[in-house]
Amino acid sequence: MKYFIIYIFSIALLVGCASSSKKYDKGDYDSAMEISAKKIKKDPGKFEEVDVFNDAYRMAYVKDKAEVERLKAEGNPANWSKIYTIYVRMNRRQELAKTLPPVGIVYEEQDFESEIENAKTKATEYAYAKGVEQLGKNDKLAAREAYSRFVEAKSYITNFRDVDEKIAEAKFKGTTNVFFTIEDKSKVVAPKALMEELQAINVDDLDKDWLNYDNTIDSNRIYHYSIILSMTDILVSPEEMKESIAQESKEIEDGFSYVLDANGNVKKDTLGNDIKIPKYKTIHCAIKRVQQRKTARITGSLNYYDNITNKLMKSEPITSDALFENFYAVANGDLNALSPQSQKDLQTQPVPFPPSPDLIIQAGNVLKGMTKDIIVKNAGYLK
The missing domain is CATH 3.30.160 (Double Stranded RNA Binding Domain)
Structure with a gap:
């Protein structure tokens, strides 16, 4: 039984060590980085996890950078919400890398904040403009679409222009x-x-x-x-x-009567007591x-x-x-x-x-x- 427990424990360790690599092999780079980061913080000497983190960071960066360039090249203003989301994701990875101990974490620090602000502003302007366009149709269903657009704009920049008034107007008309x-x-x-x-x-x-x-x-x-x-x-x-x-x-019982012998005398039991029988009546x-x-x-x-x-x-x-x-x-x-x-x-x-x-x-x-x-x-x- 002791050897069986040790065997199970060993399997669990192997699975735990391999989980970040499995996420990496599946292309889930963010999950791989999260798992590796936790293990590196717990034990900075886990250099195999450092390698997984660096590889996942590099692959995720290359993938997202290419996607941003493609979306920008399309010139479609509807893409700014996607671009904003990608930049936020890239910045989150960089912030995660900064929290790790100096054990060979490799990344090129970049100023994502300016890119995030630019993309957020453009995504807000686009969502707001689409909301105004839909609201101008004076149609109930279009007003509901406008409401979603204005709410989206507000999610990027809370106090953007008159977005609160536009949300209320779209809600009313929709x-x-x-x-x-x-x-x-x-x-x-x-x-x-x-x-x-x-x-x-x-x-x-x-x-x-x-x-x-x-x-x-x-x-x-x-x-x-x-x-x-x-x-x-x-x-x-x-x-x-x-x-x-x-x-x-x-x-119900209603009194009693004595048992008489042939001569009319009261009969006695073996103890010499008078023998009685109960009388009944119906109520x-x-x-x-x-x-x-x-x-x-x-x-x-x-x-x-x-x-x-x-x-x-x-x-x-x-x-x-x-x-x-x-x-x-x-x-x-x-x-x-x-x-x-x-x-x-x-x-x-x-x-x-x-x-x-x-x-x-x-x-x-x-x-x-x-x-x-x-x-x-x-x-x-x-x-």
């Missing part, structure tokens, strides 16, 4: 605005509290990416779509009480169980309209229920005749039926949650 409202088309006048509750549905937390929902009109916005919660019926059932009566009985009790029930139901539909074409895009039926239920029991007779379950049932009490408006409002609360779920589900319809 956002799809949806107006949510309700309408009561039922034959029953809905309680005022219900209408207020439904109209107060918080749609702000439904905002997502490029979708904005409002339940009050913002005069500064153009509403591309409307979602109308149309209530077509409000029903409240009568107060219902279902009764059932059950008779329960039980045989009865009637239990009435009552089920109270009342329901409210709101039915309608959630209708999606394209405000540009004034066409109905989609309609989803929606139904919400509120249920009041209560169970209680009363008994008449000898309660000792009742089963354990029946005795437990007697602990319940009757409850007043809720007023119809209260039950309707409960159904409205259910409707609110269902409405938001449907809006989330159908977000993909709104472009």
Whole structure:
């Protein structure tokens, strides 16, 4: 077992030593340098790692230098973001080399900072200009592209020109605005509290990416779509009480009688005691169980309209229920005749039926949650 552990440990060491070389052989020069740098810092005498670092640095430099020259030669301003990224990468390698002990690390120190600043400025100007171009199209999708361009420009130079104002403008113009409202088309006048509750549905937390929902009109916005919660019926059932009566009985001991012999004398047992036998009687009790029930139901539909074409895009039926239920029991007779379950049932009490408006409002609360779920589900319809 001891030799096996030593063998495994040796394999692990070999794998660890070889990992930087493997990264180098695969052309992953940056990973090779990172691994070698850690090992050199830990043990400056690892000259094989110094060789890997130097070779990887040289190969990465040659590769990136050639790529920068190629991108510059194309003369395409869109390339400046790539050029900037490459210069940042080259500078990061150089800074890594500077942190290593003087054990033969070979590199030619260069001033990448000026190249980075130049590339960053040009990449920023290009991204900003493309954003302005897209924003000028007065198109919602183009505005979203403009937003990405302005955000890119800001990532390079935080306070570049009026980039913050441009980002806000692109966000505003690229956002799809949806107006949510309700309408009561039922034959029953809905309680005022219900209408207020439904109209107060918080749609702000439904905002997502490029979708904005409002339940009050913002005069500064153009509403591309409307979602109308149309209530077509409000029903409240009568107060219902279902009764059932059950008779329960039980045989219980009720005193005793003596056992007599043929002569009418009380018999004795072997100890001389009177012989008795228990007497039984049957007791009865009637239990009435009552089920109270009342329901409210709101039915309608959630209708999606394209405000540009004034066409109905989609309609989803929606139904919400509120249920009041209560169970209680009363008994008449000898309660000792009742089963354990029946005795437990007697602990319940009757409850007043809720007023119809209260039950309707409960159904409205259910409707609110269902409405938001449907809006989330159908977000993909709104472009």
